[in-house]
Amino acid sequence: MLLLLTPAAAKGWIYPEHRDITTEAISRLSPADRATLEALWRDARSGYAAKLCEPLSAGDQGLTPACIDFAAFPAFSGDHSCSPKEVLEVILPGDWILDVARVSAETKEALAGTSSRKQRKNAAATNDLNLEVVDPQYATRAGANHAHFLLPRTSDDLRAYVVASMSEGAPLNALGLHVQYHVAAMGLAQRLASGAIPPSERAAAARDIVALEGFALHWLEDIYASGHDVGTWGSDAWRKGTHDYYDEFGIDTVDWRGRTVVAFGDAHMSPADLQRASTAVADSLRQLAGALRAGDELGKLSEAWGPGPVAIRAFDSCKETGQPRPGGWNVAAPLAEQVERMPRPSMGPGQVHLPRYRDELGPFLGAYGALSGGVGWGPGPSAVFAGNLGAGFRIGYGADSLTGSIGTGILFLEAGIEADTSERAGCGGMAGCETAGTAALFPQVPARIGMSFGMRLPFWIIPGDMLLLGPVLALAAPSALNRVVVEAASGGLIPLERSFETGAGVFQIVAGREARAVLFGYVEDLMGVVPVGVLPDGTPQYGAVKFKSVQLQFPVLEWTPFRSFATQLTFAAQIQLGFSVGIPTSTQVMYPAGGTFTSSPGWSVWLRGVFDGRYFFGSREDLQSAE
Numbered sequence: 365m366l367l368l369l370t371p372a373a374a375k376g377w378i379y380p381e382h383r384d385i386t387t388e389a390i391s392r393l394s395p396a397d398r399a400t401l402e403a404l405w406r407d408a409r410s411g412y413a414a415k416l417c418e419p420l421s422a423g424d425q426g427l428t429p430a431c432i433d434f435a436a437f438p439a440f441s442g443d444h445s446c447s448p449k450e451v452l453e454v455i456l457p458g459d460w461i462l463d464v465a466r467v468s469a470e471t472k473e474a475l476a477g478t479s480s481r482k483q484r485k486n487a488a489a490t491n492d493l494n495l496e497v498v499d500p501q502y503a504t505r506a507g508a509n510h511a512h513f514l515l516p517r518t519s520d521d522l523r524a525y526v527v528a529s530m531s532e533g534a535p536l537n538a539l540g541l542h543v544q545y546h547v548a549a550m551g552l553a554q555r556l557a558s559g560a561i562p563p564s565e566r567a568a569a570a571r572d573i574v575a576l577e578g579f580a581l582h583w584l585e586d587i588y589a590s591g592h593d594v595g596t597w598g599s600d601a602w603r604k605g606t607h608d609y610y611d612e613f614g615i616d617t618v619d620w621r622g623r624t625v626v627a628f629g630d631a632h633m634s635p636a637d638l639q640r641a642s643t644a645v646a647d648s649l650r651q652l653a654g655a656l657r658a659g660d661e662l663g664k665l666s667e668a669w670g671p672g673p674v675a676i677r678a679f680d681s682c683k684e685t686g687q688p689r690p691g692g693w694n695v696a697a698p699l700a701e702q703v704e705r706m707p708r709p710s711m712g713p714g715q716v717h718l719p720r721y722r723d724e725l726g727p728f729l730g731a732y733g734a735l736s737g738g739v740g741w742g743p744g745p746s747a748v749f750a751g752n753l754g755a756g757f758r759i760g761y762g763a764d765s766l767t768g769s770i771g772t773g774i775l776f777l778e779a780g781i782e783a784d785t786s787e788r789a790g791c792g793g794m795a796g797c798e799t800a801g802t803a804a805l806f807p808q809v810p811a812r813i814g815m816s817f818g819m820r821l822p823f824w825i826i827p828g829d830m831l832l833l834g835p836v837l838a839l840a841a842p843s844a845l846n847r848v849v850v851e852a853a854s855g856g857l858i859p860l861e862r863s864f865e866t867g868a869g870v871f872q873i874v875a876g877r878e879a880r881a882v883l884f885g886y887v888e889d890l891m892g893v894v895p896v897g898v899l900p901d902g903t904p905q906y907g908a909v910k911f912k913s914v915q916l917q918f919p920v921l922e923w924t925p926f927r928s929f930a931t932q933l934t935f936a937a938q939i940q941l942g943f944s945v946g947i948p949t950s951t952q953v954m955y956p957a958g959g960t961f962t963s964s965p966g967w968s969v970w971l972r973g974v975f976d977g978r979y980f981f982g983s984r985e986d987l988q989s990a991e
């Protein structure tokens with residue numbers, strides 16, 4: 365479960381942003397280039413006229429898109445598919461991609477209606493959760509590489525950077541992938557234009573070109589997202605934390621020409637971001653339109669470059685770790701001009717770089733302190749008020765940053781101690797008892813100290829089901845386990861237990877996600893004064909009873925009014941509303957001899973204040989200075 369919650373890469377622009385960039389780029393094309401691409405699109409639609417929209421860009425499709433246009437291809441490439449082959453053989457024949465388009469349209473509307481950071485975060489979290497429902501592999505796709513990111517910069521030479529990104533065996537990266545898919549699309553386009561492809565295969569070739577270029581544009585658009593230019597190296601937690609910070613708050617940098625650039629990223633695209641990215645995409649589409657004309661110079665160079673369209677069509681951007689073989693550097697110059705407006709990537713470890721930020725992702729060691737009070741019923745004759753203090757340690761795993769919902773993607777085991785106040789009950793009508801203060805001197809349940817053991821574990825349908833589903837699905841259906849784990853961590857199959865950020869703090873239903881057992885009478889002997897019989901005059905006979913019990917505690921609602929995360933430390937103040945059941949495990953009447961006592965479970969409702977601290981393991985990548 366822990367491994368499944370740790371993807372190696374963050375996604376780029378969200379679906380509606382990708383589609384907006386491509387739509388804007390298409391509007392920038394000349395009438396001739398657009399006509400050329402529209403003709404290619406008409407051929408590609410052959411056999412899929414109902415699924416694929418008639419124009420390249422269908423514009424605003426409302427909240428229920430009825431078809432997929434070319435502008436959407438870069439949106440589902442890379443994020444909802446791993447190769448052009450998968451686009452053609454899985455996405456186009458199926459219907460679920462229309463559900464993805466619907467969720468994305470709803471997200472775009474929701475984001476447009478937000479007026480605060482908290483509302484925007486809630487909308488983004490809802491988007492991720494809804495996408496996981498319609499695309500079960502959304503959160504765990506691309507777990508083997510960092511393909512959505514750029515390589516760190518080592519110099520200010522753009523051509524050298526493009527060459528390094530394209531080099532065989534280089535870590536898979538967004539710029540290198542764009543080059544591979546784009547050149548493969550142009551090479552196949554030139555073959556189509558020159559008549560090398562029989563007319564009977566023209567429609568299939570057109571679909572291949574469209575899928576290859578759609579994939580190429582996805583990576584090209586990603587390199588204009590600020591988080592992908594800064595979060596280019598380091599462990600998953602630091603890479604994602606840096607990515608998320610600069611996506612939201614932006615970077616003030618320069619492009620490869622030295623011009624000032626203020627850029628934002630995923631789910632925070634600004635008009636300037638749209639302009640830069642769409643200009644680059646328009647350049648790419650112009651090159652493709654040129655390659656669709658016989659004798660185009662760049663198209664002819666592309667025909668013999670790299671592994672070729674057949675191999676790149678099947679190249680898996682989710683599982684491969686190194687760049688495929690390039691075909692020389694003769695295409696580097698025109699492609700370098702295409703990306704010169706991008707924010708210049710930051711440098712890597714050992715170099716001067718922007719400050720880095722860590723996410724709450726990975727294993728942690730924690731400590732907590734708690735104070736609670738409540739009212740209980742049974743087995744005494746009346747309700748009693750009681751309180752307790754608790755403290756202990758936790759070891760667990762945090763993945764809140766992946767679910768986008770604070771408190772959902774976290775699991776831990778805890779051990780500690782708890783000290784409960786005494787529970788005083790009435791004397792049952794015994795003469796002189798209240799006057800003498802017997803009930804206070806000899807409480808029915810004395811103050812006590814117990815060992816506490818607890819856990820917090822996300823569940824899919826019913827509490828604790830992941831303890832069984834995890835091992836079973838891991839052996840029988842690993843692909844299904846991906847979906848189940850992410851849905852459980854995001855609030856469950858019916859996501860009632862996801863959290864919501866408000867101006868007053870974070871609220872979450874936690875019923876069934878957290879529980880603890882407190883063992884009383886196992887650390888020290890507990891003696892209570894309780895009725896053990898009846899005197900001849902009919903009044904209760906009180907005696908001393910030694911007992912042991914287990915108190916099961918179940919939080920139901922959790923409010924976190926204060927929470928802070930700094931580098932590797934999280935501190936939160938929480939208030940929980942919950943209930944407990946105390947179950948006697950053994951009783952022994954010590955006095956008088958022959959007395960008998962039977963007890964039934966006791967119930968209580970309480971409010972619990974918790975101070976929770978966590979330390980996430982890992983090195984301090986933010987302190988790596990230049991060598």
